[in-house]
Amino acid sequence: MAKKGNIIVGQSGGPTSVINSSLAGVYKTAKERGFHKVYGMLHGIQGFLDEQYVDLSTQIHSDMDIELLKRTPSAFLGSCRYKLPEIHENPEIYEKIFSILDKLNIEVFIYIGGNDSMDTIKKLSDYAIVRGHRQKFLGVPKTIDNDLALTDHTPGFGSAAKYIATSTKELIRDALGLTYNKDMVTVVEVMGRNAGWLTGATALAKTEECDGPDLIYLPEVAFDVEKFLKKIQDLLKKKKSVVVTVSEGIKLEDGRYVCELSGGPDYVDAFGHKQLQGTAAYLAGLIQNEIGCKTRSIEFSTLQRSASHMASRVDINEAFMVGGAAVKAADEGDTGKMVVIDRVSDDPYMSAAGIYDVHKIANNEKLVPRSWLNKEGNYVTNEFLNYIEPLIQGDYQPFMVNGLPQHLVLKK
Amino acid sequence: MAKKGNIIVGQSGGPTSVINSSLAGVYKTAKERGFHKVYGMLHGIQGFLDEQYVDLSTQIHSDMDIELLKRTPSAFLGSCRYKLPEIHENPEIYEKIFSILDKLNIEVFIYIGGNDSMDTIKKLSDYAIVRGHRQKFLGVPKTIDNDLALTDHTPGFGSAAKYIATSTKELIRDALGLTYNKDMVTVVEVMGRNAGWLTGATALAKTEECDGPDLIYLPEVAFDVEKFLKKIQDLLKKKKSVVVTVSEGIKLEDGRYVCELSGGPDYVDAFGHKQLQGTAAYLAGLIQNEIGCKTRSIEFSTLQRSASHMASRVDINEAFMVGGAAVKAADEGDTGKMVVIDRVSDDPYMSAAGIYDVHKIANNEKLVPRSWLNKEGNYVTNEFLNYIEPLIQGDYQPFMVNGLPQHLVLKK
Numbered sequence: 001m002a003k004k005g006n007i008i009v010g011q012s013g014g015p016t017s018v019i020n021s022s023l024a025g026v027y028k029t030a031k032e033r034g035f036h037k038v039y040g041m042l043h044g045i046q047g048f049l050d051e052q053y054v055d056l057s058t059q060i061h062s063d064m065d066i067e068l069l070k071r072t073p074s075a076f077l078g079s080c081r082y083k084l085p086e087i088h089e090n091p092e093i094y095e096k097i098f099s100i101l102d103k104l105n106i107e108v109f110i111y112i113g114g115n116d117s118m119d120t121i122k123k124l125s126d127y128a129i130v131r132g133h134r135q136k137f138l139g140v141p142k143t144i145d146n147d148l149a150l151t152d153h154t155p156g157f158g159s160a161a162k163y164i165a166t167s168t169k170e171l172i173r174d175a176l177g178l179t180y181n182k183d184m185v186t187v188v189e190v191m192g193r194n195a196g197w198l199t200g201a202t203a204l205a206k207t208e209e210c211d212g213p214d215l216i217y218l219p220e221v222a223f224d225v226e227k228f229l230k231k232i233q234d235l236l237k238k239k240k241s242v243v244v245t246v247s248e249g250i251k252l253e254d255g256r257y258v259c260e261l262s263g264g265p266d267y268v269d270a271f272g273h274k275q276l277q278g279t280a281a282y283l284a285g286l287i288q289n290e291i292g293c294k295t296r297s298i299e300f301s302t303l304q305r306s307a308s309h310m311a312s313r314v315d316i317n318e319a320f321m322v323g324g325a326a327v328k329a330a331d332e333g334d335t336g337k338m339v340v341i342d343r344v345s346d347d348p349y350m351s352a353a354g355i356y357d358v359h360k361i362a363n364n365e366k367l368v369p370r371s372w373l374n375k376e377g378n379y380v381t382n383e384f385l386n387y388i389e390p391l392i393q394g395d396y397q398p399f400m401v402n403g404l405p406q407h408l409v410l411k412k
Numbered sequence: 413m414a415k416k417g418n419i420i421v422g423q424s425g426g427p428t429s430v431i432n433s434s435l436a437g438v439y440k441t442a443k444e445r446g447f448h449k450v451y452g453m454l455h456g457i458q459g460f461l462d463e464q465y466v467d468l469s470t471q472i473h474s475d476m477d478i479e480l481l482k483r484t485p486s487a488f489l490g491s492c493r494y495k496l497p498e499i500h501e502n503p504e505i506y507e508k509i510f511s512i513l514d515k516l517n518i519e520v521f522i523y524i525g526g527n528d529s530m531d532t533i534k535k536l537s538d539y540a541i542v543r544g545h546r547q548k549f550l551g552v553p554k555t556i557d558n559d560l561a562l563t564d565h566t567p568g569f570g571s572a573a574k575y576i577a578t579s580t581k582e583l584i585r586d587a588l589g590l591t592y593n594k595d596m597v598t599v600v601e602v603m604g605r606n607a608g609w610l611t612g613a614t615a616l617a618k619t620e621e622c623d624g625p626d627l628i629y630l631p632e633v634a635f636d637v638e639k640f641l642k643k644i645q646d647l648l649k650k651k652k653s654v655v656v657t658v659s660e661g662i663k664l665e666d667g668r669y670v671c672e673l674s675g676g677p678d679y680v681d682a683f684g685h686k687q688l689q690g691t692a693a694y695l696a697g698l699i700q701n702e703i704g705c706k707t708r709s710i711e712f713s714t715l716q717r718s719a720s721h722m723a724s725r726v727d728i729n730e731a732f733m734v735g736g737a738a739v740k741a742a743d744e745g746d747t748g749k750m751v752v753i754d755r756v757s758d759d760p761y762m763s764a765a766g767i768y769d770v771h772k773i774a775n776n777e778k779l780v781p782r783s784w785l786n787k788e789g790n791y792v793t794n795e796f797l798n799y800i801e802p803l804i805q806g807d808y809q810p811f812m813v814n815g816l817p818q819h820l821v822l823k824k
Contacts (some may be wrong), residue, residue, distance in 0.1 A: 306583060309578055
């Protein structure tokens with residue numbers, strides 16, 4: 001067997017709780033498959049262009065480090081948001097990339113990220129084929145938003161869903177404890193500009209001992225303010241604590257975002273900037289104004305994508321699997337491909353890594369099917385729940401040091 | 413031994429992750445000590461006045477239920493915010509309370525709560541002594557804010573601190589992964605109107621592999637906007653990601669809250685209400701305006717007090733201990749007392765339940781000592797860390813059912 005060269009891996013786009021588990025999968029499989037060195041580009045292709053990279057063997061010293069990496073949120077190598085220009089627009093940048101790759105004796109280039117990252121894989125693999133470069137280019141998906149096509153679901157989604165469902169359950173409990181003879185409406189805002197997968201995940205809080213949210217609104221269905229207020233009023237006749245979850249990106253029939261409704265001419269902040277309130281804050285204010293009851297609004301914010309202390313075991317394992325599968329595919333001669341997760345079986349849940357031509361990946365976002373929402377468009381159906389439930393199962397106990405989860409971090 | 417009568421327990425004020433562990437401690441010890449029935453008042457003294465109560469033996473059927481209760485956030489029995497009038501103002505209400513107590517054959521009344529709850533204990537025990545009623549009244553402290561005097565710390569504080577420190581660590585990691593050649597300032601807002609204990613807890617995120625927050629501002633020290641901006645600018649010369657944690661209640665030298673600064677005449681929301689921005693949102697806007705870098709603001713909001721999935725084992729155990737100690741004290745004849753936590757030893761950390769005359773509890777809030785903040789007033793000292801570190805140690809694994817933490821809830 002000919003001696004193998006080196007491999008390089010990068011991370012790109014918004015981080016997730018498990019993007020480092022994919023990195024761990026790449027590293028471990030690359031080592032097992034006999035690659036010489038495994039480099040990590042710092043801050044993705046952007047840092048790579050500045051020749052910022054690290055030999056991962058200086059960072060990962062043991063199986064314990066691999067386990068720690070699986071439990072570390074955010075991009076261990078640093079991330080970037082950088083879209084490569086078209087080849088004909090800027091061939092110099094491609095020449096530069098390949099000269100660095102050749103200098104480092106790279107045979108395989110793996111990029112963990114979202115749609116933009118798959119675009120990078122496509123362009124680089126096209127360029128390599130046209131110019132006769134030997135490198136293989138493979139993509140590994142990640143996004144909490146679960147809006148990538150072709151893959152059954154994306155690594156990162158299950159953990160975000162688990163955190164969101166857990167926190168929703170805890171908030172519902174908190175609200176119930178507080179409402180005796182006064183009504184209260186809690187509005188919870190969840191990430192998701194166009195796709196409502198994460199907001200739908202709040203339905204998981206409906207369990208034998210919890211009602212779950214009362215209403216769930218996704219961007220996939222036009223939001224009707226009047227109907228919403230009517231619904232809240234009806235619910236308040238039956239219960240004292242009403243909990244509503246909404247995607248940040250819910251829109252009216254006419255296409256305006258609900259959060260834009262706060263943008264009257266008078267709504268400027270202390271610095272004179274026109275200010276958009278959050279969607280939940282706006283709706284809570286609206287309810288207070290129109291119905292008069294106590295309200296509170298909560299945004300899960302960045303915690304949704306970084307709360308690795310509540311990551312799903314299934315998700316961490318699958319993220320690891322797709323990282324390793326990318327290395328295997330490249331080692332077996334594939335290029336210009338993205339690894340995906342195929343659902344092999346529902347009961348028991350089983351998944352496997354599949355592979356897709358990166359040219360076939362459309363840039364459109366995968367939305368929640370309309371049929372997975374109820375008729376009124378204010379809750380998800382059992383199909384949705386059957387789809388998502390397996391993805392939040394199990395956990396990897398954080399390694400607790402001095403009472404806090406320990407992370408693996410880059411040593412420079 | 414004479415046959416014992418019954419005992420009643422209630423919960424009051426803002427809930428915590430461990431207020432139910434105190435309830436579990438009351439229940440278990442009452443049963444062990446031979447009390448006949450253990451009643452729980454629903455929504456504290458307010459529900460009690462409406463004769464809303466439950467026999468806890470219909471709710472707790474096993475040691476497993478006790479363990480589940482310890483892991484359930486918010487007030488299992490429901491909470492209230494209700495201050496008893498002075499005895500001379502409304503003697504009828506006291507007569508009503510004691511007639512219900514007599515009807516239920518109550519010998520011991522235990523109230524888990526904050527300052528207002530201790531006021532309730534004081535008034536009821538005074539009334540009982542003056543009127544010759546036999547009931548004993550005992551208070552069990554709880555608050556995430558840790559602002560009660562006489563007790564070394566309050567049950568609920570350690571778990572909130574653990575959640576806040578964990579989330580801060582995860583947010584710092586998230587920010588680091590995102591900042592390559594652009595600066596970003598993250599401003600995190602933590603609960604605490606007058607006392608900065610919880611915001612100080614973010615310093616725990618400073619560990620061998622994490623810088624922790626760069627600046628920490630508590631309400632105990634006047635906030636200087638100019639100095640703050642200068643400090644941020646200096647930090648941005650050295651690092652790309654700066655993370656600042658602030659108490660919601662930080663104030664200027666002249667006593668105005670920082671969040672009030674957003675309240676210019678133009679700052680009204682979509683409904684014409686004058687609107688106060690959050691402290692973090694205001695400061696993030698200010699930094700963006702004055703320094704021009706990317707900012708983000710995050711509020712931990714209600715999650716701080718309800719995230720029992722990240723509760724501290726020390727805290728849960730101590731909450732259980734003080735619940736049990738209240739029953740013991742009453743059983744041994746005490747009344748008009750509050751149980752406190754005494755720190756017996758620092759290394760190894762050991763604590764024990766103590767007891768205080770509830771008349772001696774001043775209503776003033778316990779603040780972070782000035783000497784536990786650095787000279788500039790923008791970080792906590794090692795004394796602060798030595799105090800808080802033992803309180804976040806260990807965990808109780810949540811009982812996970814179908815991927816989510818299970819709770820014990822009231823069956824009606």
